[in-house]
Amino acid sequence: MVNLSLYSIKAVILLDAEGNRVLAKYYGGENTTLKQQKQFEKGLFDKTKRAQGEVILYDNQVVLYRSNIDIFFYVVGSMEENELILLSMLNAFYDAVSTLLRKEQILMAEHRYQVEKRSIMDNLDLVILCLDETVDGG
16 A cells, blocks of 8 residues: 655755755755755765756655756655656746746846846745745645
8 A cells, every 4th residue: 555645745955056055945854964964965966967867766765856057956755756746846846936036037127037046046035935835844
């Protein structure tokens, strides 16, 4: 019997082009210490920085990712999780962040319509709010 749960997502991680954390939110009790989280993120980045796919198995977890200019978006789920559900969450979060940043850039009279590290860091509060609204406790 499959263990059914409403909680699908173990982590959402944003890393820059060097593999440094921009934003990370872990759900549940796994990877509780900062050292474990950083080690997981470093290994994840090393495995995906040159990969051309959008889904991998890493550390007995399903990871979907998307890269754009100088930022990597990751969604981590358990081995039993449906990749399509994780992909729809990743796409929804990416599209929401892109839309939010586009509106902010228009207000600031800037005409870059790309999701990049600088615009995420400038509007980190909006990105965190967007993540909290997209993923409710995992």
